[in-house]
Amino acid sequence: MGIPVFILAGLLVHFVFLASIFDIYFSSPLVHGMTPQQTPLPPPAKRLVLFVADGLRADSLFELNSNNTPQAPYLRAILENNGSWGISHTRVPTESRPGHVALIAGFYEDVSAVAKGWKENPVEFDSVFNESKYTWSWGSPDILPMFAKGATGDHVYTFCYTAESEDFGAQDATKLDTWVFDHVKSFFNSSRSNQTLFSALNEEKVVLFLHLLGIDTNGHAHRPYSKEYKENIRKVDEGVKEIVSMLESFYGNDGKTAYILTSDHGMTDWGSHGAGHPSETLTPLIAWGAGVNYPQKVTSQLFEDNFLKEWKLENLKRMDVNQADIAPLMASLIGVPFPLNSVGTLPLEYLNNSNHFKAESMFTNALQVLEQFKVTKHMVKKKNMSLKKIIAVPLSDSEQINFLKKARVYIQQQKYNEAVSESTGPLYGFTFVGMIIAFFLLIQTSPWTYYVYCLLPVPIWYAVVRELRVIQDPAANLWSFPIGQSLGFLLICILGIELLVFSFFYRSTLTVGLLVFAGWPVITQLWIQAKRTTLIWTLLCVLLAVFPLMPVVGREPNIPLVVAAGLTTLLISCFSLASFSRSKNKYQSKEDLKVYFYQMFSIALSTYVVSSTHNSLKNKQGLPVFNQIISWTTLASSSALPLLSPTLLFQRLFSILLSLMATYLLLSTGYEALFPLVLSGLMLVWIQMEQEALQHYGLSLKPKVTAPDSYISLNYQKHLLFPLGVFFIVTAFFGTGNIASVNSFDPASVYCFLTVFSPFIMGGLLLLKVVIPFLLVSCAFEAVQVTTQLSSKSLFLIVLVISDIMALHFFFLVKDYGSWLDIGTSISHYVLVMSLTIFMMLMNGLAQLLTTKRLELSRRTKHHST
Structure with a gap:
């Protein structure tokens, strides 16, 4: 199965199971056909x-x-x-x-x-x-x-x-x-x-x-x-x-x-x-x-x-x-x-x-x-009567007899492949299971959606059985490591998943996880290979660990912090430009520099717009039209500008940060404006550590199988990337807020774009604010995958499995009883994790586009002019 087909199939499966809980647990309780009832005595009011x-x-x-x-x-x-x-x-x-x-x-x-x-x-x-x-x-x-x-x-x-x-x-x-x-x-x-x-x-x-x-x-x-x-x-x-x-x-x-x-x-x-x-x-x-x-x-x-x-x-x-x-x-x-x-x-x-x-x-x-x-x-009585009638009818043996006759004819005609296909054990077994499930749904007069939910796992598990070898190979590879490393990896995965599940209830859990990951270079011996880089890694992990401890709701807007975030981004941009100019990967053309300077200008303009807008609203002068135009223009250009920048790894990633940061500033009201900056810094250091690890083992961009010990250590380090990547994805979602709670959103976040009540536009902008940190992590994850030469499909699958295990946790925690607060929380957690899985598929493709593609507008123009 090709990767595009695989992704589409995965999207379909996750969408179906995301919708299933609403159809199964929360179908409308309303019934129709009642006789109206009213008091027979004259009422007191007309x-x-x-x-x-x-x-x-x-x-x-x-x-x-x-x-x-x-x-x-x-x-x-x-x-x-x-x-x-x-x-x-x-x-x-x-x-x-x-x-x-x-x-x-x-x-x-x-x-x-x-x-x-x-x-x-x-x-x-x-x-x-x-x-x-x-x-x-x-x-x-x-x-x-x-x-x-x-x-x-x-x-x-x-x-x-x-x-x-x-x-x-x-x-x-x-x-x-x-x-x-x-x-x-x-x-x-x-x-x-x-x-x-x-x-x-x-x-x-x-x-x-x-x-x-x-x-x-x-x-x-x-x-x-x-x-x-x-x-x-x-x-x-x-x-x-x-x-x-x-x-x-x-x-x-x-x-x-x-x-x-x-x-x-x-x-x-x-x-x-x-x-x-x-x-x-x-x-x-x-x-x-x-x-x-x-x-x-x-x-x-x-x-x-x-x-x-x-x-x-x-x-x-x-x-x-x-x-x-x-x-x-x-x-x-x-x-x-x-x-x-x-x-x-x-x-x-x-x-x-x-x-x-x-x-x-x-x-x-x-x-x-x-x-x-x-x-x-x-x-209910009518439904049960139908159930009794259907159960009373004996199952017909005609289908089984026809099947046996058909297989025998194939053998007699020496059509052995067709006979084997007809009698294949797993296929027949799964077909039989599907028939049994369909029968029980039929006798209960279940809606058509129930057939989708119950029968969809049948072809999925059939595909799993056919691909057992694919599953067995990585498992055997894992157990080829020393027993301590194998058990340690499994323990880290189990504890990591439980830690992520726990973080949905207590955001401070992410702080604990970040402090643990601050010591990751010591565990993997990266400290010996790159002391300066690992020191920065530890510092940024500790800084990022502060955000989950900050209040989500009940805080007043703090626009000076947003302005500080914008000025800090500009300062870092200046140092980065100087660094790029000194390196061998310096900008190749004036067009590249123009894009970079335009992005810096957008950061400065966004910083001004945030400050100006909130001052105007504070003085009850409304949203300035100029500010509104700048905000929507920045939003529209933020996705296109990175595609005009060089495709060199760090330059492209920094360009993505600047474009998304310009939009994020416009959607910020306080300390959260600093979050993408610290998160992106940590992601860039992560990529640098992976590159230095490859250089340490002498593997450059291609792994060498001539050094068994180094290769095993490197592969063990690669396996740690999976829980690490999922942890950063969850941190991107929950670092500055719990989006499972409706009232954690501040409407002031969208005031640079609009102040007229529009639930769908406002909701879309708030969703964009949540997605931006996740997209930064996805781009970094894509870069790590390229750097470490891991199969993108394998990497994606393992991260997907970890996310689905989390979703399974919350599926069993879904409630359709008790208080509405309990019910609503259980639903939002499940929906969030399933949406996270779906987002991962979508963001993976978007990250590939942002990190690898480039638009050559200026050069095409010159070509046509000549």
């Missing part, structure tokens, strides 16, 4: 107003200012005099879409549903909006359309501002909320001259949804403790007051309007969300109006936290709910059927109604959940 303050933390709303005044005076007065309050507990992931689905549809989206689509509905589900007579909603284009597109009929209407309005660098993000308030007021004013709209607004079972994104935007841009975030809360408080006053006037104070204010998720102190920190999962809930209980005085109440005392609310009954409980509460207040897929429990303490109404509502809640159970049970 209409419901839902305010969702996106990104609002519970403590940010309920806590008092330093002068003991409330942050939101109107809402504070509501919970003290008119309504009920508590904390709504969200689940992971604490993102806008899952939060709104839980609030409005009453169920927690499974991981596969979120993975299949963020803005669209990956699966059909019911919601309070869908069950209403009419729903009008105002706010973000990222949230509102998904509930309108999932509704049956034409009764859910949306009014959205443009996506460009969601600008993290805007002077005043509260405009997102004032836009909503202004348009709601304008909408109701226009209804007075539109009889059709006026009549619809006066119907029963009406929902008004106001999605307020300003708080979330200001939190990302300025952090939750900033004056901008707090000022936005005050603006929302004023806006809610105006809307309530306007609605009460419009409906003539009929007492038939219920109000709920809550949030989809909170926010960490460093301005992110997505994980399970209490600051992200604790959101406020205030309800008042028709059908809602008045404040309940208490003398004492017990909660594990100390919030009541801090907020000075210990005498008002706090009624906490799960986020999905809010959907049945809204349905009960306006008398619509409970959302069909809701798993929420109606919080009776919030209701101000008769015991009869409460009992009927709770009974309806139970019937609605029971309907889901009945449909699920029917589906």
Whole structure:
């Protein structure tokens, strides 16, 4: 099998098994075909107003200012005099879409549903909006359309501002909320001259949804403790007051309007969300109006936290709910059927109604959940009936008889090759295994994807059996070493893999590994061969070991460190240019020097852009257009410039570093800007050590078999390259952050490129930031492979095996039970390692391109001109 075909086959296999856990463990729990259930008694409210303050933390709303005044005076007065309050507990992931689905549809989206689509509905589900007579909603284009597109009929209407309005660098993000308030007021004013709209607004079972994104935007841009975030809360408080006053006037104070204010998720102190920190999962809930209980005085109440005392609310009954409980509460207040897929429990303490109404509502809640159970049970029963019918049918022997006849005919016709092919033991055995697997999948009426997952290993293991000799040869070669070296190598591999697995849970483990590798030259006796180089190796290992100990989240941007990284890169560039000019491998042409100077200029320009951008945003002047153009131009040119540089080893690698470093600086906000510099330095020293080792054994670029002892030692050293390479790959991923945690990302990292909210572009830029250190290691690994004359396929395969062993660890650690934090962590670890394996295949090809190819643009131009 050729290497391109082999890589494509490997990519296919890993993609399939990466997707398998979502299909097997996390298929959608939603069922369809339930009968809607609603309370038979008349509801207390004709209409419901839902305010969702996106990104609002519970403590940010309920806590008092330093002068003991409330942050939101109107809402504070509501919970003290008119309504009920508590904390709504969200689940992971604490993102806008899952939060709104839980609030409005009453169920927690499974991981596969979120993975299949963020803005669209990956699966059909019911919601309070869908069950209403009419729903009008105002706010973000990222949230509102998904509930309108999932509704049956034409009764859910949306009014959205443009996506460009969601600008993290805007002077005043509260405009997102004032836009909503202004348009709601304008909408109701226009209804007075539109009889059709006026009549619809006066119907029963009406929902008004106001999605307020300003708080979330200001939190990302300025952090939750900033004056901008707090000022936005005050603006929302004023806006809610105006809307309530306007609605009460419009409906003539009929007492038939219920109000709920809550949030989809909170926010960490460093301005992110997505994980399970209490600051992200604790959101406020205030309800008042028709059908809602008045404040309940208490003398004492017990909660594990100390919030009541801090907020000075210990005498008002706090009624906490799960986020999905809010959907049945809204349905009960306006008398619509409970959302069909809701798993929420109606919080009776919030209701101000008769015991009869409460009992009927709770009974309806139970019937609605029971309907889901009945449909699920029917589906399982139907599936089992099919299973019994298929099992009752005896297996036919016709296939076996035909096979035997066919083989006998081949023999009689003296077609011995065909007969052997027909009777081949491994092929027949694996075919038989495949048939058995397919049969069991068939009798269970499994989806077609299960056939792929279960049958794919069959041809893979068949290929392994056919290539046993390829596997046996390296094993025999390994055991030809002295027993101490062989056992030592195996022990290093086992401990190394376990160390890498452990690093996914504790990044500081990488520090231990780097300190151990700092002593690698002593173990392999490289210290004797190149003392200066190994001393630099040890120093750089110790420097790199510092990064995993640095905080990932909760840190403030430190732009001076980014500037320092840029200036350090420029200084090193100057020394390198002087070194190259003195060496025999000096630059061959003026074109080479032009490329090098342009890359240095890009580093200087990136350093300026980072500093200038963050100063501009700090002064609320927005992202300068010039800076944005420079950032995108640098990003676009970073992949092409190395291809214009000389292909001499160290010159090409240094050119790759400069190009990628220019982009990395633009994506940095603090100490991580120094990480690629130290990592690349270590990689270059690694290559130098390998070259000096070859020269020490007199092998130059071609190994000699005339020196057995030296050759064995060198081969043992080569085998150490595999765990070392994988360790550096993992270090490149986790050195400055744990990308398995959603909230470890700082949106400020992309501000040099854009400040307008765009999840896919921002996500792509953040992914690029993660990939750059990995690409630097891949290029170094490719250079080491060329230097040591190792087979690229063998090197790649062994590294792949180590990664797959790690993936197997995390496959067995995947959970589909317990808390969402545990489930999410187990999924992200498995996905990360499988993605790492796939990335290795892709990056290997990209590294070969960057390190070996060259564009001869200028020379081609001259040729054509002549």
